[in-house]
Structure formats: C-alpha cells, structure tokens
Amino acid sequence: MNTTESQLRAMKEAQRNAVAELLRVSPVADELATRFADAGHRLYLVGGSVRDALLGRLSSDLDFTTDARPEVIQRLVSGWAEAVWDTGIEFGTVGAAKGGVQLEITTFRADVYDRVSRNPEVSFGDTIEGDLVRRDFTANAMAIELSTKTFVDPHGGMAALASEVLDTPATPEESFADDPLRMLRAARFVAQLDVTPADRVVAAMRDMAGELERITAERVQAELSKLLLGKAPRRGLELMVDTGLADVVLPEVPGMRLAMDEHHQHKDVYQHSLTVLEQAIDLETSHEPTSEPDLVLRLAALLHDIGKPDTRKFEPGGGVSFHHHEVVGAKMARKRLRALRYSKEIVQDVSQLVYLHLRFHGYGNGEWTDSAVRRYVNDADHLLTRLHKLVRADCTTRNRRKAAQLQRTYDDLEARIARIAEEEDLKRVRPDLDGNEIIRILGVEPGPIVGKAWKHLKEVRLDRGPLDHDEAVAELRRWAADQGIDPAS
Structure with a gap:
C-alpha cells in the first residue's frame, strides 16, 4: 500500500495517541511488564487495545499476549493482581484486575481450525509474529512490546488504519475459512470504525457468505448488535446486503428492496429503512437524549417496514398499498429476533414498536379524542419515548413543507399527551x-x-x-x- 504524506501525518498522530494512552495506564502495564521481564518473558499489548490506543480511545479493558504459558501467567499475576480468574485458561487466557483495569493475558497462539465445526485445535506459539498472523484484521494484528514501547506491525495495520482500510493479515479466504464470523465482524468494524473493506475482503465475503450458516445464532446476534450500535451502522448493513451476508442473517432486510414505498420518494423500502435508522440515531441525542446507543430503537427503525413486501398490492390507477404491513411486520420481526436468540424483552419491545409505528397517522390534524390519546399512551406503555423517536424518524419525505407539517402535527400530539398526563397521570392508568x-x-x-x-x-x-x-x-x-x-x- 502506498503511503501518502497525509497518511504519514495520520500515522505519526496515531503513534502520539498510543503513547499518551499508554502513559495513562502505564502504572499497571509497566508493573505487569516488569514482572514478566524479571521472569524472563515478553509481554505485549495487543489487538484491539493497540488499535484503540492508536485511535486515542484506549479503554480500561486491556488485552495482552506473551510467550509465557498459562500456568506461568497465573503465577506471575497471583499476589500482584487484586483478582484473578481462569475461566479461559484452556484457551491460554488468564484474567486479572488491578487498579480499576481489567486485564486479559493470553499465551501466543498458533491454532489450527478444522474448518467444519470452526472449533480450533488450541496450540500455543513461540513468536509474536506467529500470533499476529492468525488474527482477524490487520488493524487488530499490531502489538506493543511493553518494556521498550516498541511497535510490532508486520502486516501494515497502522498504515491500513491511517488509510481507513480494513484488510486481513493472511488472505481473507484463509481468515474467513478459519472463522466465518469474521465476515460479519468485518461489517461490524465498518460500522464501528467507519473504515472501507479492501476489495479482496469484499470479494471473499461474497464468495463465502454461505459459510456463515455454520456459526451459532448467539455469536451472530452478538456481532449484529455491535454493528447496529456502531457510529455508522448503515455502512455495515449495506456491506452485509451487498455481499450476501444479510441473506443469511437478516433476509428480510435485502427483501425490502423488492417493494417501492407508497410515496415514491425513495428508491425502495430498503433505502427508506436505512434512512429511518440514521434519523432515529440522530434523535437518540437530539430528542430526549439518551446516555448510550439504543439497540431496541435501532432494531425497530431497521425492521419497521419489513412487512411491506408481503402486503404489497398494486391498486387501480398505478398506486401501491401495503395494508396492515405493521401487523405482518411485527410478526416477522418477532420470528427473526427469536431465531437470533434475542432476549424476550428485546423481541417484545421491537415487535411492539413495529406494530405501533403507523398508529400516529390516524391523528390527522388533531382529530383524535382524548380517549384515543390515552389509548396511544397506554398501548405504548414504557416504549412511548422510543415510539416518539421512531415515528419522527419515519418521516423521510423530500417535500420540506410536508415534512415540517408532519413534525408540527407530532409536536401537537406530544403536547396533548403531556397535558393529559399532567391532569390524569397517564403512566399509571x-x-x-x-x-x-x-x-x-x-x-x-x-x-x-x-x-x-x-x-x-x-x-x-x-x-x-x-x-x-x-x-x-x-x-x-x-x-x-x-x-x-x-x-x-
């Protein structure tokens, strides 16, 4: 990869970020590195921790790798750490806590995968280079040798990070064959880090998307949730759809490309739904702010119109209708989320939001009686704030006058809800x-x-x-x- 002057500046800035971040946690990292060095072992900060340090956002959960074997790691942290756990020791990982920092220390790995069950034959390695080449992406295949603060970057991870490119240390075919979930993880990193996958990564994802069926629903759900909670989930979802991963994970989403939305203002319902998702994310902080990304709201925004393909009807005169698509969509959302092993609470909340998202359109110019307003609040129950955001986000018309009118009308509804709630304590009907x-x-x-x-x-x-x-x-x-x-x- 050719490195431009601007990329070189970005790399130098990233190195400064990493040093600053390491200094912030240096008492714990330095003490630990000294203990390993005194025992004749090397200790490296590795993987996502190095990536996040380069991006200037190192958390208090740190990942390390070492040539020391698991039983030696246990001995070295015992008596120093405030807590030690060995739940991952069969995979070479020892956990510890010290000074408010959570540590995971793993022996160099040189695993071989059977590529059928995806289960690795756990094998310990002897070199940092051998450990890094088996990692998922070059941005996660960097290490810092802690005693000297030396960067170890044999696969150009820093340059890729500076160029905002997502690539694999080995060939993507090898990487994805070892663990097909890495394809979904690629989409997740696109959403979280706002990076662009290398052409060869995209090609391998298209060719190997079907391999994702080997992965358990629980692992798929965890990656999908992280993707949706990223800062740019639309990009991750578009990559899933374009490569065929969504056909395995969320087939209802690419299925929406078949249905033109009834206002003819968007290319298709799929694009409309992605826009609603983005607008719902904007409302997380601009309309009754939340402290963190809202998975339930984001799932509901993405899935609110999945019932349209099954309810599409071409009307006389060229119109298109989707009668009761909210009812069908709620059932479809419930079925898909259950298949992905989401909790009962998330399944219920998302499907209820899908079911209710059209209710407001009967409000007209305020014709609802107070009784209808009470029922709206009662049916939404604890989801009322999320329903407010979803309904507002669902306005994607390019007609500014119409959009402004819809927002004013919903302002009026919220004002009526507030008035009646003050008079009658609607939260406890x-x-x-x-x-x-x-x-x-x-x-x-x-x-x-x-x-x-x-x-x-x-x-x-x-x-x-x-x-x-x-x-x-x-x-x-x-x-x-x-x-x-x-x-x-």
Whole structure:
C-alpha cells in the first residue's frame, strides 16, 4: 500500500495517541511488564487495545499476549493482581484486575481450525509474529512490546488504519475459512470504525457468505448488535446486503428492496429503512437524549417496514398499498429476533414498536379524542419515548413543507399527551376501582369475573378519563347487570 504524506501525518498522530494512552495506564502495564521481564518473558499489548490506543480511545479493558504459558501467567499475576480468574485458561487466557483495569493475558497462539465445526485445535506459539498472523484484521494484528514501547506491525495495520482500510493479515479466504464470523465482524468494524473493506475482503465475503450458516445464532446476534450500535451502522448493513451476508442473517432486510414505498420518494423500502435508522440515531441525542446507543430503537427503525413486501398490492390507477404491513411486520420481526436468540424483552419491545409505528397517522390534524390519546399512551406503555423517536424518524419525505407539517402535527400530539398526563397521570392508568373493591361490590370470589370487570373499568377509564368513586361503582353495577351478575346490595 502506498503511503501518502497525509497518511504519514495520520500515522505519526496515531503513534502520539498510543503513547499518551499508554502513559495513562502505564502504572499497571509497566508493573505487569516488569514482572514478566524479571521472569524472563515478553509481554505485549495487543489487538484491539493497540488499535484503540492508536485511535486515542484506549479503554480500561486491556488485552495482552506473551510467550509465557498459562500456568506461568497465573503465577506471575497471583499476589500482584487484586483478582484473578481462569475461566479461559484452556484457551491460554488468564484474567486479572488491578487498579480499576481489567486485564486479559493470553499465551501466543498458533491454532489450527478444522474448518467444519470452526472449533480450533488450541496450540500455543513461540513468536509474536506467529500470533499476529492468525488474527482477524490487520488493524487488530499490531502489538506493543511493553518494556521498550516498541511497535510490532508486520502486516501494515497502522498504515491500513491511517488509510481507513480494513484488510486481513493472511488472505481473507484463509481468515474467513478459519472463522466465518469474521465476515460479519468485518461489517461490524465498518460500522464501528467507519473504515472501507479492501476489495479482496469484499470479494471473499461474497464468495463465502454461505459459510456463515455454520456459526451459532448467539455469536451472530452478538456481532449484529455491535454493528447496529456502531457510529455508522448503515455502512455495515449495506456491506452485509451487498455481499450476501444479510441473506443469511437478516433476509428480510435485502427483501425490502423488492417493494417501492407508497410515496415514491425513495428508491425502495430498503433505502427508506436505512434512512429511518440514521434519523432515529440522530434523535437518540437530539430528542430526549439518551446516555448510550439504543439497540431496541435501532432494531425497530431497521425492521419497521419489513412487512411491506408481503402486503404489497398494486391498486387501480398505478398506486401501491401495503395494508396492515405493521401487523405482518411485527410478526416477522418477532420470528427473526427469536431465531437470533434475542432476549424476550428485546423481541417484545421491537415487535411492539413495529406494530405501533403507523398508529400516529390516524391523528390527522388533531382529530383524535382524548380517549384515543390515552389509548396511544397506554398501548405504548414504557416504549412511548422510543415510539416518539421512531415515528419522527419515519418521516423521510423530500417535500420540506410536508415534512415540517408532519413534525408540527407530532409536536401537537406530544403536547396533548403531556397535558393529559399532567391532569390524569397517564403512566399509571388503572381502573378507578381495584380488585378488592370489585370483589366487595359484586360479592364474588376472586376469579375470572373479577378480571373481566377490571378490564372493563380500565376501558372505561381510557375512554372517559378518571371517574369519581360513585361513578365508578355505578359503572361496575351497570356492567354486572349486563353480564347477568347480581351485585351484592
């Protein structure tokens, strides 16, 4: 790779960042390096820790590699570290904690993969060069020898980082055959680091995308989540779609390329959904800020229209409709997220947001009654803030006047929600009578009748707002009479 003057400047700046970051954690790193050197062993900061140091964002979770074998590592950190754990020792890794820093120290590896189960035959190596060549990408195949602060970069990782290029130390075919998950990791790094994959990496991903089927759903889900939480998830997703990885992981996303959105303002629903994702990310901090990226919101933004291909209908006169695509999409989102082994909470929250994302469009110019506003809040429940962001993000029209009108209309809805919430405490909408009062008034035993009565009173509460106690009792008695229940006198 030819290195330009600007890239050389970037590399020098990266080296300064790395030195500054190492100085920040030097008490722990230097003490550890001294212990290993005194015992006749070499210790290197390695992999993602070096990459992050070069980028000026080294965390307190540090990765090291060494020629010392696992039992020697244990002996060297015992009595020095505040805590030591050996859950990864069969793979050559010993964990430790010292001074608020989490350390993972791994013996040089020289693994051989069987390329069927992807399980490695764990083998320890003797050189840093042999260890680095088996790593996933050149940006992660750098090391710093800690006793001298010497960079070890046999595969041009620093130049690749300065050029914002993602490449592999060995050939990408070898790397991806060892672990097909590295293809998805490539898309994740594109999203996290905003780098561009080398042509040979993209070609190998296209040729080998089907190999990803060998990887467990749990590992795939972990990489997908990291991708979505990156600073540029659209780029990572586009790489997945372009290379065929998405056909294995999220086939519904490339499937959206088949459906033209009903406003004809975007090339297809796929591009619209990526735009909604970007706008939802912008709203994470500009509209009721959150402290960190929101996986549930981002998944809902990406998947909110996945029901459109299955509901597309060409109408007389050239129009296109997608009736009930939110219902179909919610079911599809639930099925896909379950297959990816997401938690029950994430599955439920994302599918509910997909289901609700169109509800606002019935609001018109404020024609909803207060009852309809209450139901909107009640159905959204704890997802209301996310629903606000999703609905706002779903406005991708290029017509500025129309976009401004939609935002003003939603401003009006939020203002009404705030007003009614202040008057009626919408976050805790409950019937005006509790279960014990229902039992006493109706003179019944606890059971299904009480549940039905409670549900009816809640519907009345949503429709009419708070009732005083006498009104609530009268309503319960009316309901009981309609059900053929003779209330206690």
